[in-house]
Amino acid sequence: MLTGAEWGIVALSLRIGGVAVLVMLPIAFALAYLLARGRFPGKILLDGLVHLPLVLPPVVTGWLLLLAFAPTGPLGRIIEALTGGTVLFRWTGAAIAAGVMALPLMVRAMRLSIEAVDRQLESAARTLGAGRWRVFRTVTLPLSVPGVVAGTVLGFARALGEFGATITFVSNVPDQTQTLPLAIYSQLQIPGTDATVFRLAVMSVVIALAALVASEMLARRAGRGQHVL
């Protein structure tokens, strides 16, 4: 089995991936809703911006994050003023990188499921006396749950696999920013660590597979017209 240090790496990866995805969840849903239903100038531009991390070299995304969150950068200054600290070299920074890289996948899946919601059901709800907010809460949101779940899990898997943006943005600090992929990369630089690399790689596969299976099962439940979660 894994050594204590290796469990630490797994736990750190799960924490960074989990926090990244949970914080991004409402942002991703709001963006997905806006892109699915909104009609406003600049929509194509917003769509492009959201998808940028998917197509940019991750190193570039990491470097842009570094510019923004450095102590002299625009966001870095705000964070320092509010908390007196920085996200650089910290697990919080790794979570930001993971979240930004996961965002496009989350938005895509959620947007598709919002677009798939039958607008006629929403009109029916309106004629039954429900205002816009109640229609959103009781019809649109529950019916787009399969996409929200799929997007969240996909984003979580992507966050766990994040490498390029993380190492550029917050470096490779053990116990802070050294997630599974970064730890595997570090071990590969040292001769005679094949067993460690193997164990960490197996853990990566196990976690990713578990996430995908869980999302598939939840989506099937939703497909049967049952409540999810």
Next chain:
Amino acid sequence: MFFDVDVEARVGAHDIACRFQAEDGLTVLFGPSGAGKTSTLNMIAGLLKPRRGHIRVGGRVLFDHGEGINLPPEARRVGYVFQEPRLFPHKRVRANLLYGAPDRDADPDPQLMEVLGIGPLLDRWPRTLSGGEARRVAIGRALLSDPAFLLLDEPLSSLDRARREEIMAVIERLRDAIGLPILMVTHDAAEAERLATRTIEV
């Protein structure tokens, strides 16, 4: 005058104009497919905004272009039974029925369940219902939302003969027993003949 409708709208490339007045009872809007009957119902329900004209129902102004009045659908107190049942797939029959009810925790009125014959269906999911059952649930859902009037859009289409008879009987009971003003759209002359208090050709 219960229904007082005079509207014009543009749907896709077609211009639709519809003007009629009707007392309560069951009024049938009769005409061929594509004449704008469903669009007229949608305008009365507030789902489609007319370009001109006015809609008054039971003395209330629902829409008036000149005065800039356009009540949202949820404020119109309409019971709209669409051509398709449009039941919420993620809610059981009971929750569907009570979606628009003033008291959502109460049980649906047993007498109405009896008339519609849907009492035994309350715990089922909509996807397990037959076409006739789904349509009766949709009618029940509209009635339980405490509407001031009913709109029925081709309530008998895509049903087999036995189901048509079943729904037809329900509509007759609504017309005679409950006395709610009903506006019904159909392209079937026999239906119009049997159910209508009066018929308006579109």
